[in-house]
Amino acid sequence: MSVEVYYDDDADLGLIQGRKVAVVGYGSQGHAHALSLRDSGVDVVIGLPEGSKSRAKAEEQGLRVVTPAEAAAEADVIMILAPDTAQRRLYAESIAPNLAPGKALFFGHGFNIRYGLIKPPAEVDVAMVAPKGPGHLVRRQYADGKGVPCLVAVEQDASGNALALALSYAKGIGGTRAGAIRTTFTEETETDLFGEQAVLCGGAAALVQTGFEVLTEAGYAPEVAYFECLHELKLIVDLMYEGGIAKMRYSISDTAEYGDLSRGPRVIDARVKEEMRKILGEIRSGEFAREWVAEDEAGRPNFSKWQAEGAAHPIEETGRKLRGMMSWVDRPITETA
Ligand SMILES: NC(=O)C1=CN([C@@H]2O[C@H](COP(=O)(O)OP(=O)(O)OC[C@H]3O[C@@H](n4cnc5c(N)ncnc54)[C@H](OP(=O)(O)O)[C@@H]3O)[C@@H](O)[C@H]2O)C=CC1
Numbered sequence: 013m014s015v016e017v018y019y020d021d022d023a024d025l026g027l028i029q030g031r032k033v034a035v036v037g038y039g040s041q042g043h044a045h046a047l048s049l050r051d052s053g054v055d056v057v058i059g060l061p062e063g064s065k066s067r068a069k070a071e072e073q074g075l076r077v078v079t080p081a082e083a084a085a086e087a088d089v090i091m092i093l094a095p096d097t098a099q100r101r102l103y104a105e106s107i108a109p110n111l112a113p114g115k116a117l118f119f120g121h122g123f124n125i126r127y128g129l130i131k132p133p134a135e136v137d138v139a140m141v142a143p144k145g146p147g148h149l150v151r152r153q154y155a156d157g158k159g160v161p162c163l164v165a166v167e168q169d170a171s172g173n174a175l176a177l178a179l180s181y182a183k184g185i186g187g188t189r190a191g192a193i194r195t196t197f198t199e200e201t202e203t204d205l206f207g208e209q210a211v212l213c214g215g216a217a218a219l220v221q222t223g224f225e226v227l228t229e230a231g232y233a234p235e236v237a238y239f240e241c242l243h244e245l246k247l248i249v250d251l252m253y254e255g256g257i258a259k260m261r262y263s264i265s266d267t268a269e270y271g272d273l274s275r276g277p278r279v280i281d282a283r284v285k286e287e288m289r290k291i292l293g294e295i296r297s298g299e300f301a302r303e304w305v306a307e308d309e310a311g312r313p314n315f316s317k318w319q320a321e322g323a324a325h326p327i328e329e330t331g332r333k334l335r336g337m338m339s340w341v342d343r344p345i346t347e348t349a
């Protein structure tokens with residue numbers, strides 16, 4: 013493998029234990045970082061605006077909560093885990109006035125730095141620790157003595173020690189137990205956006221919904237269609253996760269494997285690949301970022317409409333009924349927040 017991967021032995025937890033860390037935002041990633049850093053012996057303060065819904069949760073979980081500006085003022089390391097669209101204003105109003113030489117500004121995703129929405133002063137370290145998984149899984153893995161692999165990147169190394177500090181932070185949230193891979197803000201941002209749009213979220217959700225629609229529109233029972241197009245996807249993805257596509261193909265029947273090999277490329281064909289290339293182009297040119305920032309500033313009209321349409325899709329109602337019959341679906345990964 014050509015990438016640099018760092019493990020627990022490559023990281024000095026003492027570095028982050030010697031700093032005060034402000035975790036700004038207490039959602040999916042924020043709660044996971046803050047609780048795991050605290051459990052790793054790090055002095056953590058949470059930054060949340062007055063009136064934030066997340067304040068009560070952080071306080072219930074034993075954390076001290078102040079405003080983002082107060083947190084940034086008292087901390088040496090400021091990890092920004094607010095929504096990407098909120099970060100530019102948050103930075104300008106609350107973080108930038110409280111930065112000073114020797115401080116470090118950390119991110120869980122490179123969006124705002126990659127697209128120039130935040131431009132930190134040269135005297136601070138700018139680094140990223142980006143777990144490659146949802147925050148609730150990051151926390152659960154840490155609590156189970158394991159970790160979710162993460163990406164680490166340094167955009168600005170004012171202290172000369174930014175990578176060591178980022179690795180120390182990654183160790184504090186369990187990331188170096190699994191492995192921390194060195195990357196850049198650009199690579200993390202562009203690949204993360206592409207993955208979530210074309211494959212993991214956008215691609216997978218559209219594939220599942222479309223398969224469900226084709227079966228139900230042809231008269232098959234929604235319950236049966238749900239099992240075939242959504243429920244069993246986890247079982248198939250678990251096999252891929254354990255041993256790649258090869259292990260999945262080893263485990264399924266010959267009939268399924270022949271169908272996979274002969275029909276899969278007809279579903280995901282050259283047109284789909286060309287569309288994926290276009291999506292990547294929009295990410296690299298900044299077109300997607302400009303569109304998303306403008307959508308957010310306009311009050312998210314399309315986002316809200318598409319969200320509502322997704323929630324009203326018949327597959328959701330069928331799924332709610334069927335999951336009630338599945339006693340083993342009893343530990344949702346969102347239970348840590
Ligand atoms: N979700 C994930 O698993 C992953 C996320 N990331 C990145 O992590 C970052 C955080 O994302 P995610 O955890 O999903 O975010 P969430 O939407 O889950 O949580 C955002 C948190 O920030 C708070 N918040 C909202 N506005 C502000 C503000 N102006 N100032 C301070 N806090 C604010 C919210 O409080 P309130 O309750 O009041 O809304 C909430 O606590 C993003 O950069 C994202 O790209 C990276 C990898 C995976």
Ligand SMILES: CC[C@](O)(C(C)=O)C(=O)O
Nearest residue numbers: 144145146204208212213
């Ligand atoms: C796949 C979605 C993600 O990129 C993630 C959990 O890694 C996100 O931004 O939430």
Ligand SMILES: [Mg+2]
Nearest residue numbers: 144145204208
């Ligand atoms: Mg991601």
Ligand SMILES: [Mg+2]
Nearest residue numbers: 121204205208
């Ligand atoms: Mg993402």
